[in-house]
Amino acid sequence: MVGVLYGVYTAPTKPDPADTVVTTSNDVTRYLAARLPAPSPDVPPAITIPTGLYITLVESTGPYTVEVSGQIWQRYADNLPKGLSRGIFIPNAKEQPTLKEVYREKRNNEELIGWSFHATLREAFDYSRYPMDRHQIRLRMWHP
Secondary structure (H helix, E strand, C coil), rough: CHHHHHHHHHHCCCCCCCCCCCCHHHHHHHHHHHHHHHHHHHCCCCCCCCCEEEEEEEEEEEEEEEEEEEEEEEEECCCCCCCCCCCCCCCCCCCCCCCEEEEEECCCCEEEEEEEEEEEEEEEEEECCCCCCCCCCCCCCCCC
């Protein structure tokens, strides 16, 4: 019986069917092509900003609260509109994190900026399967 429980508990989690998992640049291209509006004279083209995320810490600090720390990088092409703000907005954060710039460098025709961050997220976890439950943390990022 212990072996069965161990096997169930350590089984890799499957993505939620409602989620879209993107792990490669081809996945991102397909995802955006399916969701961005088609170009038209009435609508300006969408601006995409390549963004990466490296999580260094995830800590549960309450039944519906999670602390997350890590680094975020973004690449801003030189042809983007002047005055376009830099950074991210995390809609499910209790308070917006202060991004601490770690590096900024010019590469070819773009600017690469990296920040460290720490955010407290509010999540709606379901504890109905406790103690065999698993929780998915969603770190949503929007442009400010």
